[in-house]
Amino acid sequence: MKVTPTALPEVLLLEPRVFGDARGFFMESFNARVFREATGVTAGFVQDNHSQSRRGVLRGIHYQVAQPQGKLVRVVTGAVLDVAVDLRRSSPRFGQSVAVELTADNRCQLWIPPGFGHAFIALSEVADFLYKTTEYWIAQHDRAIRWDDPQLAIAWPAGLLPIVSDKDAAAPLLRDAEVFD
Numbered sequence: 001m002k003v004t005p006t007a008l009p010e011v012l013l014l015e016p017r018v019f020g021d022a023r024g025f026f027m028e029s030f031n032a033r034v035f036r037e038a039t040g041v042t043a044g045f046v047q048d049n050h051s052q053s054r055r056g057v058l059r060g061i062h063y064q065v066a067q068p069q070g071k072l073v074r075v076v077t078g079a080v081l082d083v084a085v086d087l088r089r090s091s092p093r094f095g096q097s098v099a100v101e102l103t104a105d106n107r108c109q110l111w112i113p114p115g116f117g118h119a120f121i122a123l124s125e126v127a128d129f130l131y132k133t134t135e136y137w138i139a140q141h142d143r144a145i146r147w148d149d150p151q152l153a154i155a156w157p158a159g160l161l162p163i164v165s166d167k168d169a170a171a172p173l174l175r176d177a178e179v180f181d
Helices: 032-039
Strands: 002-005 012-015 018-021 024-027 047-054 058-064 071-077 079-086 097-103 109-112 116-122 126-133 142-144
Touching: 012 032, 047 116, 058 079, 071 079, 071 097, 071 116, 079 109, 079 126, 097 109, 116 126
Parallel strands: none
Antiparallel strands: 002 012, 012 109, 018 024, 047 126, 058 116, 058 142, 071 109, 071 126, 079 097, 079 116
16 A cells, blocks of 8 residues: 655545456455554544435535544545545644545545544545544534635635535534634
8 A cells, every 4th residue: 555645744645556457456445454554543443434426516524523533535436526624723734625536446545534624525427435434423523614614725626516415504614613622
């Protein structure tokens, strides 16, 4: 596995070893030992999630204020622009984000550690998005920040009108959100 730090060094791009031939391909999508040795992160994953979105669906920016989740995310059908936002007030990169295109073809994964918000927008007609979390989802700790917050200035794809949930449309701006110390 090749590991590349992003502009937010704690957010890591993971490129798996893929073995392909005329029959198709094989890859190990997760191995705790390899993940720990390659990233230096010991993550005990407790929940796997699968979401399917149509083109233009934007989910996020989501996070949990108590029992924050680390996420290992990947796409198995289609393509998304995946975004992580540093929500740790004590961080010199507070409010900064990084965006990575994850596709079924590139098979890359993104490690988003606790303390970061997460969002993605589906770029393909259909996108199947899988992710592992280090903590269970807990409704009372669930938070969101507006996807189009001008302070964050996330460069969402031009010409793609985002389709968001009522919850995400009503999310507060970063300046008004409960975040991490």
